[in-house]
Amino acid sequence: MARVKDDYRSLAGRQKAAIFMLAVGQKHSAQLFEKMDDEEIRELSQAMASLGSINASVIERLFVEFADQLSSAGGLVGSVSSTERLLMGALPEDRVSQIMEEM
Known part of the structure; x- marks a missing residue:
């Protein structure tokens, strides 16, 4: 039988991150x-796989x-510079330049 996590206070940070990733769904988790390196993905994946059942109250509290x-x-x-910084962290520079020029 799968374990049920029902005490939020007992969760480690990695477990909270695993619950968060599962809760936000595939699109957002992807x-x-x-943004993660292989080791981070491996550790988080292990935490996700070992969670068992999570009570809705735990997810809500998270x-x-x-x-x-x-x-x-x-x-x-929200500003032009903050938008550009955010885009630079996620997209190639030439694409960011194109987007910023179109704004």
């Missing part, structure tokens, strides 16, 4: 995996904690 951490960061600033 984008995050693209997302509440995530939202709290985002809100305590003081908000976001």
Whole structure:
């Protein structure tokens, strides 16, 4: 029988990351995996495979904690330069230049 995680306080950071990746779905997880090296992917995959069943209350608490951490960061600033920095981290430079010129 699969284990059921129902005590949020007992979860390690790697387990929280594994739950997060499973909860956000394949499309969003794929984008995050693209940013990781092989060792990070291997460790996170092992954590995901060993989770067992996760109670909905644990998932909800994880997302509440995530939202709290985002809100305590003081908000976001949307600007041309912040947009360009974000794109530079994800796309080739020539593509970023093209997008920025079209804005």
